[in-house]
Amino acid sequence: MTLKHIDEYRDAEISQNLIKKIKSISQKEVRLMEVCGTHTVSIFRSGIRSVLPASISLLSGPGCPVCVTDQAEIDAFIELARIDDVILTTFGDLMRVPGTKSSLQKESAGGRDIRVVYSTFDALEIARKNPAKKVVFLGVGFETTAPTIAAAILSAAQADVKNFSVISAHKLVPPALEALMAAADVKIDGFILPGHVSVIIGLNAYRPFFDRYQIPCVVAGFEPTDILQAISMLVEMLESKSPALDNAYRRAVTAEGNAKAQQILTEIFEPADACWRGIGIIPQSGLKIREKYAAHDALQLFDIQVPDAKTPHGCACGEVLIGTKIPPECALYKKACTPMDPVGPCMVSTEGTCAAYYKYHSD
Amino acid sequence: MCLAIPSRITKIENNMATIDVEGVQREASLLLLEDARVGDYVIVHAGFAISKLDQAAAQETLDLLREAIAAVDKSESKQN
Numbered sequence A: 001m002t003l004k005h006i007d008e009y010r011d012a013e014i015s016q017n018l019i020k021k022i023k024s025i026s027q028k029e030v031r032l033m034e035v036c037g038t039h040t041v042s043i044f045r046s047g048i049r050s051v052l053p054a055s056i057s058l059l060s061g062p063g064c065p066v067c068v069t070d071q072a073e074i075d076a077f078i079e080l081a082r083i084d085d086v087i088l089t090t091f092g093d094l095m096r097v098p099g100t101k102s103s104l105q106k107e108s109a110g111g112r113d114i115r116v117v118y119s120t121f122d123a124l125e126i127a128r129k130n131p132a133k134k135v136v137f138l139g140v141g142f143e144t145t146a147p148t149i150a151a152a153i154l155s156a157a158q159a160d161v162k163n164f165s166v167i168s169a170h171k172l173v174p175p176a177l178e179a180l181m182a183a184a185d186v187k188i189d190g191f192i193l194p195g196h197v198s199v200i201i202g203l204n205a206y207r208p209f210f211d212r213y214q215i216p217c218v219v220a221g222f223e224p225t226d227i228l229q230a231i232s233m234l235v236e237m238l239e240s241k242s243p244a245l246d247n248a249y250r251r252a253v254t255a256e257g258n259a260k261a262q263q264i265l266t267e268i269f270e271p272a273d274a275c276w277r278g279i280g281i282i283p284q285s286g287l288k289i290r291e292k293y294a295a296h297d298a299l300q301l302f303d304i305q306v307p308d309a310k311t312p313h314g315c316a317c318g319e320v321l322i323g324t325k326i327p328p329e330c331a332l333y334k335k336a337c338t339p340m341d342p343v344g345p346c347m348v349s350t351e352g353t354c355a356a357y358y359k360y361h362s363d
Numbered sequence B: 001m002c003l004a005i006p007s008r009i010t011k012i013e014n015n016m017a018t019i020d021v022e023g024v025q026r027e028a029s030l031l032l033l034e035d036a037r038v039g040d041y042v043i044v045h046a047g048f049a050i051s052k053l054d055q056a057a058a059q060e061t062l063d064l065l066r067e068a069i070a071a072v073d074k075s076e077s078k079q080n
């Protein structure tokens, strides 16, 4: 029988057994953090939180790409939308994120040309069809998304599509893990590492981080058994005091990662310092477009002035992103801030921790 | 944004794959993937196939998880 790679990992018997195992070995109080928005949603949707013993706390980290995008970057996107002859192209999540004074959705309602696309190639197609316009794509995302954006820039360069550019606000996961460990008030005992970031960068990319901090790290897939397996491995490591870097998503993640995607990524981008919402500047945690492709770098093509960026008053997204607060501890949660009328990005994005709490957490 | 659902490649033309996601046909670029073939299960992210699922590794993981169940069942029946 061929595996379809879906139902097999939703097997109730396997899940029950993993839960039993976790319950039988867990003694210590431990705090495990997932650093992937898709994990956050999957954990809430499957109800994993409610079946774990009280000794295990799950924290959501800075794994939602839209949520970690700095306010100044959001404001820069809005400024770009206001330039005449620009068609702004973006993934849908960004539209409703409040900037200091406006949002892309408001700009769009006000007549600016902003188009939501499914893939970077759709944005490239818009550029081909509108040669008189300047088409800019908002490059937000982690190592999973960055190669798809690099592929679009490379294709634009090869086919000489001169009116296509990207503003790169990408973020990299391993440097963020370092920053989390260095932050004094953050207490994390183990990491559930992101499955699809790891598909690209490979398990070995976390090795320097692991060697330095000796903290249990397990890469996980997205089905309930994948996540439970990773939690069980982490708890085992913590109980036996034998931290390791391991892989619970072997069907998709290798030690070396996806070489072809890495090659396209490094052809287009080089590491650069980046500012994360809630964390601040993390050295070498972003990507900038190499000089060779400057013709497709929106930062070089347009003079974007961002006046003082201010995060929404009272929004605790910054603390939520590093796990020092949970959404119900924010004074605005469920009151001034709801998915219909969000104050911060963590409530806007479907992958945001506040949105996940709102949808799935009964309190 | 990240389709965590694995999709099967049903056709390949000019480095573009037609994929079947639980019965729905979609297109995915193969620019970021080495040696994809018709019949492979792939993970698609924002219109690009980014990983091929390894059948053998998948089977191994499932076998291990099921073996663990068998072991627990055995030890429980011994205790009773």
Ligand code: SF4
Residues within 6 Å of the ligand: A314, A315, A316, A317, A318, A320, A327, A330, A331, A332, A333, A334, A337, A338, A342, A343, A344, A345, A346, A347, A348, A354
């Ligand atoms: S509930 Fe709303 S205001 Fe509070 S942290 Fe979350 S997004 Fe920000």
